Amino acid sequence: MFSKSCKYGIKATLYIAQKSQHDERVSLKEIADAINSPIAFTAKILQILAKATIINSTKGPNGGFEIDKVQLSKISIHQIVEAIDGNRLFDGCVLGLNSCNAKEPCPMHSEFVIIRKQLSETLATSNLLDVALDLNLGLTVLKR
Amino acid sequence: MFSKSCKYGIKATLYIAQKSQHDERVSLKEIADAINSPIAFTAKILQILAKATIINSTKGPNGGFEIDKVQLSKISIHQIVEAIDGNRLFDGCVLGLNSCNAKEPCPMHSEFVIIRKQLSETLATSNLLDVALDLNLGLTVLKR
């Protein structure tokens, strides 16, 4: 479904979101630790997210990553997936034809337009604030 | 969503299914041509499907691949995906935690159990006969 990069990206963003709620900026090391990911690889993904202006990064002592608190409820998981994996999951052909084309559909088209729509909507309506709240309450976890 | 191997596998199986309806056995070359896939790589995938007894293979002159006509309606796309990509799509954690565990769920758990259920059911109820019928009618295509 998602690439490993994307999974790390989602988890990292959620961790940053959780901390940003309480105005805490977090370091690369802390993030990688919290989500159980390879540190240098995580750095690359955070760079992508920073360029996509989903997160903010600051260099130097006490630097790290954060998300504008008032933006938390406006950033969706969909945006993260788009930034890292692109749109293939949302608009590519499930069976790998050059493009999705309802005029000349692949054999799974009618089945998958439904699933993709639901997937896309679910991700588009999942915002960082809501998801991070569950994390705060300990209802969900980022690593095991 | 699906690996490339799996996409090839699904398309190849559907092509074989279509031909098997009319008692035609098809060769590797014909399949690869019909679904626009690398021939030698396709051979590997057909071997997997043959071992999973989803398709039958016959060596020698006039050999090739076929599916028992009466089985067509009993074989699901789900089975193909399982044989090639395994169960990760159906029972793995969407965010890459070691396993899906509702007692200690990842932050996307509640959203994804719904999507995965629908995906799994859709694939489980898509049988080769039905899907191949649309192909026959020219309503859907395996390559463009």
Add this chain to the structure above:
DNA sequence: TTTATTTCGGACAAAATTATCTTAATATAA
């Protein structure tokens, strides 16, 4: 029985993804 045809199986190769390392850039604080 010999030859031709076709899949099978293993070895190999290329490409994409994931992961690491090293140096540079930047910001803070002493």
Add this chain to the structure above:
DNA sequence: TTATATTAAGATAATTTTGTCCGAAATAAA
């Protein structure tokens, strides 16, 4: 201003996935 902490960026490496090649095995027909 200098030292330190931290992310950025580029080069490199490991792993996985995708793809190729070739000889072996099986089958059918001549």
